[in-house]
Amino acid sequence: GAGVSQSPSNKVTEKGKDVELRCDPISGHTALYWYRQSLGQGLEFLIYFQGNSAPDKSGLPSDRFSAERTGGSVSTLTIQRTQQEDSAVYLCASSSLQGAHEQFFGPGTRLTVL
């Protein structure tokens, strides 16, 4: 497809388990971003990748969160030892580095930690 895709669309897990969320960006987009959308918190930036540069991890809320981007394309966001406060929709976006860099978002992964 032509858009950003994310999997799974929904994930229910138990507190303390690890989860992996996947993002496939738009082909050719150099930059990839992760955001979190939760009730009462709005949209929070987590991390972004730009080409081969070191990622900007300044938005990761704790060391339980990590992300990688393999081969400059697919990205995985990993949350270790999940907590109930991690429950949210995790959104991935990608952009080119031309013009305004408008970001195009995937449908998100809804994570529920029981």
Add this chain to the structure above:
Amino acid sequence: AQSVAQPEDQVNVAEGNPLTVKCTYSVSGNPYLFWYVQYPNRGLQFLLKYITGDNLVKGSYGFEAEFNKSQTSFHLKKPSALVSDSALYFCAVRDTPTGTASKLTFGTGTRLQVTL
């Protein structure tokens, strides 16, 4: 630091009437401004952007936005609202130059409710 304010949690308008969703911003450099729309259980859809040039920018679905530098505002407008426009709208800003990726800072969102 950059920030965005959307002062209205909800805007109600009758179908056929004009609508305005307000947004003000704060950045240290030149602003790049965006509006996104989110329908229930969907991701964010890009509506329009401002980089430079004309203060009135046109986007998808008949929406437009007016950039006002002196008031640091970027209000979203539509001349005639449709019931199908009912959704959650987010204003966002970034301020780094082309060629360097950076995060978007989002407002808290405004829910638009269009009624018959």
